[in-house]
Amino acid sequence: xxxxxxxxxxxxxxxxxxxxxxxxxxxxxxxxxxxxxxxxxxxxxxxxxxxxxxxxxxxxxxxxxxxxxxxxxxxxxx
Amino acid sequence: xxxxxxxxxxxxxxxxxxxxxxxxxxxxxxxxxxxxxxxxxxxxxxxxxxxxxxxxxxxxxxxxxxxxxxxxxxxxxxxxxxxxxxxxxxxxxxxxxxxxxxxxxxxxxxxxxxxxxxxxxxxxxxxxxxxxxxxxxxxxxxxxxxxxxxxxxxxxxxxxxxxxxxxxxxxxxxxxxxxxxxxxxxxxxxxxxxxxxxxxxxxxxxxxxxxxxxxxxxxxxxxxxxxxxxxxxxxxxxxxxxxxxxxxxxxxxxxxxxxxxxxxxxxxxxxxxxxxxxxxxxxxxxxxxxxxxxxxxxxxxxxxxxxxxxxxxxxxxxxxxxxxxxxxxxxxxxxxxxxxxxxxxxxxxxxxxxxxxxxxxxxxxxxxxxxxxxxxxxxxxxxxxxxxxxxxxxxxxxxxxxxxxxxxxxxxxxxxxxxx
Numbered sequence: 195x196x197x198x199x200x201x202x203x204x205x206x207x208x209x210x211x212x213x214x215x216x217x218x219x220x221x222x223x224x225x226x227x228x229x230x231x232x233x234x235x236x237x238x239x240x241x242x243x244x245x246x247x248x249x250x251x252x253x254x255x256x257x258x259x260x261x262x263x264x265x266x267x268x269x270x271x272x
Numbered sequence: 273x274x275x276x277x278x279x280x281x282x283x284x285x286x287x288x289x290x291x292x293x294x295x296x297x298x299x300x301x302x303x304x305x306x307x308x309x310x311x312x313x314x315x316x317x318x319x320x321x322x323x324x325x326x327x328x329x330x331x332x333x334x335x336x337x338x339x340x341x342x343x344x345x346x347x348x349x350x351x352x353x354x355x356x357x358x359x360x361x362x363x364x365x366x367x368x369x370x371x372x373x374x375x376x377x378x379x380x381x382x383x384x385x386x387x388x389x390x391x392x393x394x395x396x397x398x399x400x401x402x403x404x405x406x407x408x409x410x411x412x413x414x415x416x417x418x419x420x421x422x423x424x425x426x427x428x429x430x431x432x433x434x435x436x437x438x439x440x441x442x443x444x445x446x447x448x449x450x451x452x453x454x455x456x457x458x459x460x461x462x463x464x465x466x467x468x469x470x471x472x473x474x475x476x477x478x479x480x481x482x483x484x485x486x487x488x489x490x491x492x493x494x495x496x497x498x499x500x501x502x503x504x505x506x507x508x509x510x511x512x513x514x515x516x517x518x519x520x521x522x523x524x525x526x527x528x529x530x531x532x533x534x535x536x537x538x539x540x541x542x543x544x545x546x547x548x549x550x551x552x553x554x555x556x557x558x559x560x561x562x563x564x565x566x567x568x569x570x571x572x573x574x575x576x577x578x579x580x581x582x583x584x585x586x587x588x589x590x591x592x593x594x595x596x597x598x599x600x601x602x603x604x605x606x607x608x609x610x611x612x613x614x615x616x617x618x619x620x621x622x623x624x625x626x627x628x629x630x631x632x633x634x635x636x637x638x639x640x641x642x643x644x645x646x647x648x649x650x651x652x653x654x655x656x657x658x659x660x661x662x663x664x665x666x667x668x669x670x671x672x673x674x675x676x677x678x679x680x681x682x683x684x685x686x687x688x689x690x691x692x
Contacts (some may be wrong), residue, residue, distance in 0.1 A: 203649075205452035234455050234652060239529040240533050243460035244453045258420065258448055 196226040198270065201237045201248040201257075210260045211246040218266045226270070346546040353549060362500055364403050371396035390579030398571045401491035404558050405567065408487030412446075413555030417548040419447045421457050424474065426464045428575035433517050436470035441509035444477030449644055451479060458653050462525065463534045469517020476666055477509035484563060484610035492574070492620060496618035500677065501633065508637070508669035515665050516658075524658035570617035577624035590627035598674035599629045602667055605638025612640050634674030 198215050202208025212230055214267070219226055231237055237245065246256030248266070255269045295384065310599050364369075375381055379635055399472040424443040449457070454475060461471040481502060490498035590597045615636045622632045646661050654662070 196569070203452055203455070205450070207450070207452070234459065235528070235532055236465075237456045238459045238534060241534070243425070243457050244448065244450070245456060258450075 195268070196224065197251055198226050198230065199229040199231055199240075199248060199249040201231045201240060201249070201254075203234065203237070204232050205245070207227070208246040211248055211256075214261065214263055214266055215248065215270070216264060218270050222267065222271045224271060243257045246267050275623075288308040314381065317692040318675075323628075328628075332409050349546055349549055359408060362404060364400070367396065367400055367403075373397075386579040388579075390457060390575040393578045395531040396570055397492065397574065398568055401488060401571060402560075404491040405459055405484065405487045405554055405563075408483060409554040409559045411555050412483040414548050415446055416448045416555070417543055418445035418452050419445060420442065421449075421453070421460065425461055425464050425466060428461065428465050428474070430468055431466075431470065431576050433467050433469060434514065436467060437473040437513045437517070438464075438509045438514060439505045440470045440473035441477040441481075444474040444509060445483075445506070447474075447478065449478040449482065452507065454462035454646065454649055455652050457531055458650070459529050460534065463532055464528060467517055468525065469513045469515070469678065471513075472516045473509045473513025477506060479646070480506040480509065480637055482612040484559060484638070485615070486642070488567065488570075488613070488616045489619075492571075492616070493623070497629070500629075504642075504673040504676075506631070507639075508666060508673060509571055512662075512665045516661065519661060521627060524655040524661075526653050526655060529653050557690060563611070566613045566617060570620045573617045574620040574624055577621060590622060590631050598634050598671060598678065599627070601631050601635035601674065602638045604672050605635045606642045606663065606667060608639045608643045608647055610639050610644035612636075616640055624659060628678045630677030630679075634670050637670045637673070638667065641670070 198219075200208060200212045200215060202211065203204060210231075212228065213237070218224075219228075227237050231240070239245075240249065242253065242254060242257055246260060247257035248261055248269075249253055249255060256265065261269075371392065374384065375388065375392045375662055379391065381391060424440075425449045427443060428440055456473060458475065462468065486498055486502060489501050590601075617662065619632055619636055623629065624633070642663055648664065650659055650662075
């Protein structure tokens with residue numbers, strides 16, 4: 195099962211990123227764990243300096259912006 | 273699994289899967305927006321922050337464009353943009369004629385009356401400023417697609433302090449930045465070996481030198497005010513960062529910051545040119561889509577003042593002769609938080625009624641450059657002494673800029689430009 199991690203201190207864009215991830219999972223029926231990391235040390239330890247960031251199975255795919263649905267579909271389902 | 277947050281903004285932290293190595297702070301998750309109501313004493317409505325979506329605002333639209341593109345869609349994009357640019361130029365060039373036709377011929381208003389003056393001002397200025405804003409945000413969006421926090425860090429690592437301060441201030445203006453990311457960015461810079469003072473130059477210039485403010489100041493008050501704002505904003509960032517570097521306050525950074533194990537920087541996203549153009553378009557949608565209301569409001573206020581309020585209404589209390597007005601403006605402005613766009617109606621109103629440019633500029637910089645919520649965020653990584661030093665150093669910088677421009681008496685020149 196895939197693990198999708200959203201990094202962000204809880205700002206609105208970070209919530210939006212998580213919502214988009216959920217929408218794609220619901221749409222494609224893919225089962226995945228969603229983590230939302232808000233701890234600063236953990237965010238930096240993942241190599242993320244601008245939030246929100248989205249990682250799939252530990253690989254950061256997007257950072258500093260909210261990925262749109264098509265982009266997420268590509269990295270999650272593709 | 274995380275729970276869905278009720279609050280659109282920061283609220284309490286979401287349960288975290290990854291164990292924090294150490295409970296560093298007991299305070300609730302800091303927020304880049306005014307989650308705890310900041311002491312706001314201003315009459316004009318405050319806009320949500322424009323550069324980031326930290327503040328509650330209309331939900332972001334989900335776009336169905338992809339960043340990678342096919343040749344056909346890229347050609348359509350370029351053609352579409354070329355057409356849009358042509359229309360922009362045509363519209364901008366004929367704005368004056370169009371506006372006077374609308375005011376005097378279509379609406380049939382009599383020249384010289386207060387109402388006519390106000391309406392004419394609005395009909396001409398509102399589309400002009402929105403056009404300029406759109407172009408500026410698009411252009412800066414493209415510039416920003418070349419810069420990331422990682423790239424800024426790479427450039428700044430190993431730079432010596434003075435040159436580093438200059439580079440950091442410049443990079444702060446072009447790197448996409450949201451105050452939500454101030455803490456990870458700070459940790460990322462400091463642990464990579466970027467000097468503390470250089471890091472501060474970046475953190476000061478990123479919010480204070482703002483592209484929306486720049487475009488609006490240019491559109492409303494002419495290039496002189498815009499250039500003054502850009503130049504002094506950069507100068508404050510450089511000098512404040514340099515000063516903090518000289519004070520050697522490394523010990524006033526929370527110890528855990530230095531122990532953070534910096535992760536391998538995430539892979540850079542490669543954008544092609546169509547991708548960059550879309551990045552610019554996205555910036556226009558995000559920013560212009562959010563701030564146009566405040567822009568229209570600001571111009572509305574300006575138009576009303578233009579027609580009805582005596583020009584030197586505020587001159588006695590906020591004019592150049594009132595020496596105490598600058599420190600007062602800074603003191604009031606520091607705890608307040610608003611985006612640059614939200615400030616424009618205020619700036620418009622104050623300048624139009626005869627307040628001095630230095631005082632108004634100081635007020636605007638204090639509001640957008642320093643804020644109570646930002647200090648709460650930075651408290652995670654900085655000890656109170658360093659936060660206080662940071663605030664005082666930047667505040668003094670703003671104060672000097674305020675006095676400088678009041679003394680140089682640029683006000684008269686600027687108002688003449690603005691009211692022409």
